[in-house]
Amino acid sequence: MKIIILGAGQVGGTLAENLAHENNDITIIDINSERLRHLQDKFDLRVVIGHGSYPKILREAGADDADMLVAVTNSDETNMIACQIAYSLFNTPNKIARIRASEYIKETEKLFTYDHIPIDYLISPEQLLIDYIYKLIQYPGALQVVNFASGKVSIVAAQAYYGGSLIGNSLSNLHEHLPNIDTRIAAIFRQDKPIKPQGSTIIKAGDEIFFIVATEHIRATMSELQRLEKPYKRIMIVGGGNVGAGLAKQIEKYYNVKLIERNQERAIELAKLLYDTIVFYGDASDQELLAEEHIEQTDVFIALTNDDEANIMSAMLAKKMGAKKVMVLIQRTAYVDLVQGGVIDIAISPQQATISALLGHVRKADIINVSSLRLRNGVAEAIEAIVHGDKNTSKVVGKKISDIKLPPGTIIGAIVRKDKVIIANNNHIIEQNDHIIMFITDKKYVPEVEKIFQPSPFFL
Template sequence: MRIIIAGAGEVGFHIAKLLAYEEQDIILIDRDKEKLDYVSSHLDVATIKGSSTSLKVLQEAMVQKADLVISATSTEETNIATAIIAKNLGAKRTVARIENIEYLHKKDILDLKTIGIDEIISPESLAAKEIDRLLKEAALTDSFDFSSGMLSMIGLSIQEDSVLHNKTIAEASSLDPYQNFVTVAILRNNETIIPRGNNQFRKDDHAYFIVCPDVIDKLITLTGNESFQIKNVMILGGSKVGINAAKRLSKKYNVKLVERDKDKAFELADQLKQTLVINGDGRDIELLEEEGIEEMDAFVAVTGNSETNIISCLVAKKHGVRKTISLVENIDYIQISQDIGVDTMINKKLIAANFIFRYIRKGQVLSLTSIHGVDAEVLEFEVQENSKITRHELKDLNFPAAAVIGGVIRRGEGYVTLGNFQFKPKDRVVVLARPNCIRKVESYFN
């Protein structure tokens, strides 16, 4: 594929980085020479200095041969214009990053495809959606549903009193005679392990499972965790992420939002009718105590300062809050989140990059997600009539060792796949794979 990325910031750089393991024809466009020099020194991609709205620049990038143009600069107007111009110059597909979420809500009315924009994405809206997903169950460090919950991927920490502690993967599977879960990854000391039968669970491991829906509570118990429903949520920061999160969460939970700026707090109080907006400095521990932080089940810190968000989450933990989520700008922080006591750290640009990345995947990819801090992707493929994966039973497929098939959805039911499983056309298969073997995994589904 020939892919043109406008914008060498974090979103554009991360997309290009995800493609570094594959034989894709990538061109990165940016006005900033220093950013392009950084990209060139770290990634094997072509770069062009200039504006992505320039006809000359786009023609130099041979936009007429582009399979995909991703406009991910920091300026909404530039992204919209780039997508429109690129489409009219012959690009097959365009994606534009936007800030105004009204475009998302009015997509059908606006009919953006008629002017050349195939897809729009808002990092702030996606981050709010991610927060909503992470608050489903307090015990889970991560959660993602496939096919409306027919199968789920969940993350759980292994506690010292867990019955899984010091057991191998093979021994753990014997605890479930119906084979309704499979371990697909273990995060240990910031190292990602794609487990095999002889790998052991250890205390403080963060283990990730593909499960059938009725097994989640059992796995929570097996890992030594306690199931807990969230009712009360405190959000720190009236940022765009905070506003979007409050709108989503207030439909299900009792939500308080703390905003330091007085004028903005009054404005948000008018805008967020179902949310209790408090004017105050969230770094003030006395204020948090006065506003009942000890009664909160979840604390979500989304101010514009990563350090404030992290420290506030640690304060919340100290006051007994069960679930904490911190928005961070530095992607490297995500690797250390659970080690320092924050349940989950999210980066809105990384979330946006992963969302865009699904347009690049091959083999009828239905959904794609990443696990926070884990060096792997989770993909859902649809099996085609002549797909390689249908030729043999799973144990005889010679499937890549750096990947694991977690389960399959067949005719509306989810199943965990064992060695004697035979895949059929129309099956929806959930796979976890390291970036360097995704291309090989895709070949099984083409």
């Protein structure tokens, strides 16, 4: 696939890294020559220096025959204009844009149509983050929660602790403990090393477990791995930007929410915008403020400012003063694995959420949902594919899972057939129009998985 990426920042660079390893023809455009040089030296891709919305620059990047334009610069306006020009001058078939400003997002249905601004798919990083954090709030104790098949199936990461029924027992005991619930263990990591899940595998405290289950059974399955935490009630948010304010707005009807904002004007504005959230003007690293607001009674403290160091330090202070759980937003991906699992319970990467959404629209075959999952030793991928074709045109239709030659580290975890969730085993037979949920521990095998689920060109 021939793809033009506008913007060589963290999102554009990470996307280029993901796609360059999958035999795509990638060209990346940016005004920062140093960033481009770094990406060109590191990956096999073309670079063009210039403004991504200029017709001349797009033409130089190969827009005449590009399959896709992905506009992820820091400017909403540049991204929108680039999509318009790609449509009007080059008839680019697929156009994706990152739009951050809520003023644009509010008018999505009227603005982003082929009669006005022709964008095929809109990425809103702030809303993606809000949704991601909300799932973590809904399932206390989970490290990651990703939904598939319109929310019917989830892949969940959780750490095994003493108090969980399965600790010290083999995986084969899981069905005995949960006789009416099907679940599939997709991956286990012990001391940063992967362990192949087998019936005889003994679960130990400290193991990080990735499991696939019908969403309604997440909490029951987690209770096997750890003493189930009580639902959160009291939440403190630090940072009243788009993410912090948006999260407060989404949860304030269901939880007791306090929000700390260091900018006085913004704090006053938020106090008017948020009806059930108590807004404070102050610094989250102020011990007196945290003590006055009974930080020791806080179920979860969530630091969401644009400053990684401020987020980390305020969360560490909150934890020391008695907050039961702390989450932090971290822009620099190199920091994420450094801080999570110690004082910091959960580190949240905005790039990870955005890249997952983008990859779902770039993958080949009919792959409709992609999630980039952070593992102890790298990044895995979970994908949802729709099966097309018949026994003559498809490599999977009519076959048992055990007869499908999947790449190493690839597990078919669940099948959604119409409205029915089937937790997969080797004897299940794939049918046309099934939604297949797969877990891939090594991303280099994603192209092979795509080929397996692509019907032959004779399928119509």
